Amino acid sequence: MDLEAAGDAAAAAARGKRRGESWRATLLLAYQSLGVVYGDVATSPLYVYKSAFAGNDIQHSAGNEEIYGVLSFVFWTLTLITLVKYVLIVLRADDGGEGGTFALYSLICRHVRAGLLPGGGTRDELMEDEKATGHRGERPVSRVRAVLEKYRVLQRLLLLFALLGTCMVIGDGVLTPAVSVFSAVSGLELSMEKEQHKYIELPVACAILICLFALQHYGTHKVGFLFAPIVCIWLICISAIGFYNIIHWDPHVYRALSPYYMYQFLKKTQTGGWMSLGGILLCVTGSEAMYADLGHFSQSSIQIAFISVVYPALVLAYMGQAAFISQHHNFESSYQIGFYVSVPESLRWPVLVIAILAAVVGSQAIITGTFSIIKQCSSLSCFPGVKIVHTSSTVHGQIYIPEINWMLMILCLAVTVGFRDTKHLANAQGLAVITVMLVTTCLMSLVIVLCWNKSIFVALGFLLFFGTIEVLYFSASLVKFHEGAWVPITLSFIFMVVMCVWHYGTIKKYEFDVQNKVSVNWLLNLGPSLGIVRVRGIGLIHTELMSGIPAIFSHFVTNLPAFHQVLVFLCVKSVPVPHVQPEERFLVGRIGPKEYRLYRVIVRYGYRDVQKDDLEFEKELVSNIAEFIRSSGEYDKNGFLEDTDKPEKLSPISTGIPLWEEDRDLDASVSPHKEIDQKNIAPKQKKTRFMIPKSAQVDSEVRRELQELMDAREAGMSFILGHSYMKAKSGSSFIKRIVINFFYEFLRKNSRGPAYAANIPHASTLEVGMVYQV
Numbered sequence: 001m002d003l004e005a006a007g008d009a010a011a012a013a014a015r016g017k018r019r020g021e022s023w024r025a026t027l028l029l030a031y032q033s034l035g036v037v038y039g040d041v042a043t044s045p046l047y048v049y050k051s052a053f054a055g056n057d058i059q060h061s062a063g064n065e066e067i068y069g070v071l072s073f074v075f076w077t078l079t080l081i082t083l084v085k086y087v088l089i090v091l092r093a094d095d096g097g098e099g100g101t102f103a104l105y106s107l108i109c110r111h112v113r114a115g116l117l118p119g120g121g122t123r124d125e126l127m128e129d130e131k132a133t134g135h136r137g138e139r140p141v142s143r144v145r146a147v148l149e150k151y152r153v154l155q156r157l158l159l160l161f162a163l164l165g166t167c168m169v170i171g172d173g174v175l176t177p178a179v180s181v182f183s184a185v186s187g188l189e190l191s192m193e194k195e196q197h198k199y200i201e202l203p204v205a206c207a208i209l210i211c212l213f214a215l216q217h218y219g220t221h222k223v224g225f226l227f228a229p230i231v232c233i234w235l236i237c238i239s240a241i242g243f244y245n246i247i248h249w250d251p252h253v254y255r256a257l258s259p260y261y262m263y264q265f266l267k268k269t270q271t272g273g274w275m276s277l278g279g280i281l282l283c284v285t286g287s288e289a290m291y292a293d294l295g296h297f298s299q300s301s302i303q304i305a306f307i308s309v310v311y312p313a314l315v316l317a318y319m320g321q322a323a324f325i326s327q328h329h330n331f332e333s334s335y336q337i338g339f340y341v342s343v344p345e346s347l348r349w350p351v352l353v354i355a356i357l358a359a360v361v362g363s364q365a366i367i368t369g370t371f372s373i374i375k376q377c378s379s380l381s382c383f384p385g386v387k388i389v390h391t392s393s394t395v396h397g398q399i400y401i402p403e404i405n406w407m408l409m410i411l412c413l414a415v416t417v418g419f420r421d422t423k424h425l426a427n428a429q430g431l432a433v434i435t436v437m438l439v440t441t442c443l444m445s446l447v448i449v450l451c452w453n454k455s456i457f458v459a460l461g462f463l464l465f466f467g468t469i470e471v472l473y474f475s476a477s478l479v480k481f482h483e484g485a486w487v488p489i490t491l492s493f494i495f496m497v498v499m500c501v502w503h504y505g506t507i508k509k510y511e512f513d514v515q516n517k518v519s520v521n522w523l524l525n526l527g528p529s530l531g532i533v534r535v536r537g538i539g540l541i542h543t544e545l546m547s548g549i550p551a552i553f554s555h556f557v558t559n560l561p562a563f564h565q566v567l568v569f570l571c572v573k574s575v576p577v578p579h580v581q582p583e584e585r586f587l588v589g590r591i592g593p594k595e596y597r598l599y600r601v602i603v604r605y606g607y608r609d610v611q612k613d614d615l616e617f618e619k620e621l622v623s624n625i626a627e628f629i630r631s632s633g634e635y636d637k638n639g640f641l642e643d644t645d646k647p648e649k650l651s652p653i654s655t656g657i658p659l660w661e662e663d664r665d666l667d668a669s670v671s672p673h674k675e676i677d678q679k680n681i682a683p684k685q686k687k688t689r690f691m692i693p694k695s696a697q698v699d700s701e702v703r704r705e706l707q708e709l710m711d712a713r714e715a716g717m718s719f720i721l722g723h724s725y726m727k728a729k730s731g732s733s734f735i736k737r738i739v740i741n742f743f744y745e746f747l748r749k750n751s752r753g754p755a756y757a758a759n760i761p762h763a764s765t766l767e768v769g770m771v772y773q774v
Contacts, residue, residue: 029301034235035228036368037293037302038310039361040176040286041082042231045238045317046183046355048074049325050338051279051426064326068256069265070276071322074283075257077469078314081284081437085466087306090291090440091299093447096578096606099294100369101169101436102376104443105162106577111451112148144449144456163382163499165439166373167492168432169288173370174411174491175429176285177212177363181205183422184359187340187352202420206413212360213409216367217389217400227361232309234358237351239313242320245342250323277476278430278485283318285429286362288436292369295578367408371401379574379605381506382499384751415487424484431477432488434470441466498747505726505744508774510544517548520592532561536715538622539564542722546571546602549591552722556768566712568625571602579606583654586620588628594705599625602650622713623656629705630657630698657692719765729773740774 034042052070095103148154185205246253255261266273290302324342343351377383389400419425445463448454477485543550550569557563569591584604591598601621628651692698698706726748728740 026298026301026304029297030305031232032228033293033297033302033305034231034309035361035364036296037290037365038286038305039227039231039358039363040180040289040365041284041362042235042238042286042310042314043180043184043355043358043362044283044285045314045321046186046339046359047179047422047426048279048283048318049321050183050422051282051430052276054279054423054426065261065264065268067322067326068253068261069269069273070280071253071256071318072259072261073265073277073280074318075315076259076262077280077473078283078311078318080469081466082287082290083306083311085441086287086291087303089462090444091294091302093444093451094294094299097295097298098376098578100292100373100376101162101165101288101439101443102373102380102382103578104440104447105158106376106380107451108158108443108446110577112145142449142453142456144446148450159382159503160496160500161439161442163377163496164492165436165443166377166382167495167499168436168439168488169292169366169373170370170495171488171491172285172288172429172432172436173366173408174415175425175432175488176289176366177209177408178205178412178416179282179422179425179429180359180362181208181212181356182416182425183339184352184355186338186422187348187355189340202417205416208356208360209363209409209412209416212363213367213405213412216405217402227357227364230354230357231361234354234361235309235313237354238317238320241343241347241351242316242318244344245320245324246316248323249327253319253323253326256319256322274476275479277473278480279426281430281434281473281477282426283314284437285433286365288433288440289365289369291440292372293365295372296368367405370408371399371404374401374404375399377499381574382503384498384502384747387752411491419484427477427480427484428487431474431480431485432492434474434477435488435492438467438470438474441470497743501739501743502747505740505748508740509724509726509772512772512774513544513550514548516551517545518551518554520549522549522554532557532563534565535562536712537564538566538568538709538712538715538717539720540568540570540621540717541720542570542572544571545569546573547600550722552720552768552770555770556720564712564718566597566709567599568621569598569600570621571600573602573604575604575606577606579609580604584652586624586653586656587650588624588653589650590628590632594701597705597708599628600650601625618717620656622709623658624653626657626706626709627653627655629709630692630702717764721765721767723767723769725769725771727771727773 049070091099093099093104093107095107148158182201182205185201185208188201188204269276290306294302321339321342328341339355340348340352374383374386375388378386378388386401386403389402415425415428419428441463445459448462449456449459481489541550541553543552553569587602587604589600591600601624603621631651631653726740726744728737732740
């Protein structure tokens, strides 16, 4: 009994230790999230009041109804939208730990089976993807789900809606750095002589923006860890200043937190008050970036950081500004409603420096989110290929995209130089922010009913409550179209055209591949030699097809009747989930009889997975094919599927046979395994060995096939890539010819190829050109 009691005590102590370590890890993540996630929303006090009163002709009365009304709107907007909607509800709708507009879309598609993504999101294939990612089980069929699965037009509208939100996030990535940095630099107005600041603000803001984008290649981890202390200092600073202003100027400002003052504000100011909502909504900017950056941290860490640190600091800051402004009604210019006028004069320079650094942090949050969402779109064939640099070996989501980074910088500098004031920049940012929030609200209502299996009335309640609030703000922002709000609409339209053209062209290319694939019967009629000369080595043919023989193969053997002794048709498939488990990544099958030495390999990656470099990938590929040969030798006596009208049988390979490659001979006695060895090799030649456990039973036929695979591996691997040219077929409409022949071809020529193609050695690559008549 004593031993049992001691064992229970030890187990309890171990559980307590694990809980302690878990909490420490969560708190550390919460601290780091301040440097990446919350910089944007934390710097909003710099410009919210100034934007709310700018150009609305609101007269300030002695009773302070206007100031209190704006504070009441800010408090309840921050509470309902950021705290309740995002932190407490939307963060729970993660797609395998990932967040953002496109993550919501992929989550809905997987549950509804209504995807439109070629090679990775079609209805039939999504059922297989669920097995690859652990999302199994039957779900109750609701009316909403049945309607979405039935009507193709609704699926297209759902995709367009998700792309609209994505485009607005990209537009926000252009505008947020400009607004944050320019608002921070505007503190020079109170620290310099009259009119001189106009010649200093713009160059300083542009220089800071250039430095910000130039730092991105160092990665989120280094930048975020450096910036977390800055955000902490900034939050302490604004909360302390806010508390001082409340005590010193208006201790009763807390009364403005009553919703009654919102009613009084709109009743008194009417149209001017309604238009001021376009500036008030900027208090929640950064909420969508917080959700998009969910993959970098955990849900609990983001919630802890916001509820315990960020939210109280922001409420104190806004209350303090309102307390100061309520006692200073004689405004000579708009800058006196801004943030810096409420800062004690002796602290303005230090606060200015901290504000500029915090603005850089705020910009970092949306830039990181933009990189993540561009990668998601590119992985799912909704954005042209771009170079993706992974800046962390341990965190999947920390990436850097050079082309997008420099494009954002140029656009950001353009709007900064073009507008030169906070008013127009804030109007532009406001429309981008509220549009993304509306899209998230609509998609989230679908998640509630389709993914969480809640009542449709719960989803409608969510949609009507938050949708009504956001539509009110959206209308106030849209009215300022001529005062800067046209910028996010223009940017979104351009990105939407690019995404739609690329998606349309990719679908047409995939449909052409499916329609023109060669039947297995054609292959069987060629005989074991395939009617060509078989040379040593492995030929790796990249294709988008999951079944059948791609047209590129028949095109190749028709013009060059020679190929490798082992042929592998490789399909690298992006599935609409964040991550695919390594043991579910490879599907291997055989095409034709065993003596043909033809294999099909499907490699599945989630949209946040890191694809391996070429050498590591080659070894893993050969290892998995070897394991398939060994395992199929035990179960498949016929060697191939008799009914050639059906697709080949593919087997998931969880762990391949260990593959050892050496530049010298190894002593067989050091290995506790059976060895299938290559004999009569020159001493300096690379040697390949499959290490098969002693317990495995390997017959002579399997041993011969493994030997041939090993010979081919030692001879080398060649990569055959299709180089397609898209052209609209004769009789196509004028719009289709313009889209395919000019827009899509322009994007294809100026975009990067697949990620796996970038790592292939050029000396081992062979491109086969084909014209696709679509």
